[in-house]
Amino acid sequence: KEDPVKMISTELEFQAMLRDAGEKLVVVEYAESHSVNSKRIYPAMVELSRTCPDVVFRLILADESEETKEMFRREGVAKVPHFIFYKSGEKVHEEEGITEDMLLGDVLYYGDSSSAITQLHSRGDVEALIRKHRDDGKLVVLDVGLKHCGPCVKVYPTVIKLAKKMADTAVFARMHGDENDDCMAFLKERNVVEVPTFLFIRGGEVRGRYVGSGKGELIGEILKHQGV
Structure with a gap:
């Protein structure tokens, strides 16, 4: 070859x-x-x-x-x-x-260009995603990180696997807070001070968050917010 x-x-x-x-x-x-x-x-x-x-x-x-x-x-x-x-x-x-x-x-x-992860580039993108899934019962998992972030990189393969495995019950998205001023404003609005931070959104509201890159802890938090 x-x-x-x-x-x-x-x-x-x-x-x-x-x-x-x-x-x-x-x-x-x-x-x-x-x-x-x-x-x-x-x-x-x-x-x-x-x-x-x-x-x-x-x-x-x-x-x-x-x-x-x-x-x-x-x-x-x-x-x-x-x-x-x-x-x-x-x-x-x-x-x-x-x-x-x-x-x-x-x-x-x-x-990553995986269709399993929705890439968000502004607060408007986040709001549109929340509106889209407000009434379908799916959990929205928003991975908020930075472009240069070791822990963000470390956990991302797990995020991709979970997004593919849970496609029927959850929606996974990510945003780089330092991509532009609008994204950074979103981090400040949501009081994101450490990355990666995972926001769990259901019914149009943020129901909780997980800060860190532990694979087991992340999976546990997702299952908790799914009601499993």
């Missing part, structure tokens, strides 16, 4: 790749060909590239040429493997020395 993780060898290739990716998440591993740690994490990235077709995965090797070394210097990469996440041509996140599970969490958090 053709390796789905293509190498970037020049600055022109890098810029063209970002341009062609558009709004898709781009994950670039900055590595070295003789690095044991780079070789260890690479198979996980290949597997993710096959299971996450909406995400672009690329590899840059520092020891390939002087041009790739300059790309490392430009991005401030000193140790490998180093992962940088880009969206719409901008750097949105980076990680160094991460595990396979952490890489998966990052990819899901920054690149």
Whole structure:
């Protein structure tokens, strides 16, 4: 099979790749060909590239040429493997020395386009979602976080699994509080001071909240508010 993780060898290739990716998440591993740690994490990235077709995965090797070394210097990469996440041509996140599970969490958090999770971008979006489900008996679980939030990333794979499993009885949504001023105003209105905060909404009203990233605790709170 053709390796789905293509190498970037020049600055022109890098810029063209970002341009062609558009709004898709781009994950670039900055590595070295003789690095044991780079070789260890690479198979996980290949597997993710096959299971996450909406995400672009690329590899840059520092020891390939002087041009790739300059790309490392430009991005401030000193140790490998180093992962940088880009969206719409901008750097949105980076990680160094991460595990396979952490890489998966990052990819899901920054690149999720799952229809199981409703993405909210304003107070108006929240209000519309609440109105839509005010009378259908479903529990609305609103995951409120920030773009750069370790605990938010950690729990997000669980949120996706729960959203798919509970689709008949609950609606899952998320909002990044630091996406814009309107989202930040929503956090202040709802007195959200720590993230992730999960708001449980039923019948048009907030019935409770859970603050934290514990998987078991989150599941317990959801079941409690579902009346299970």
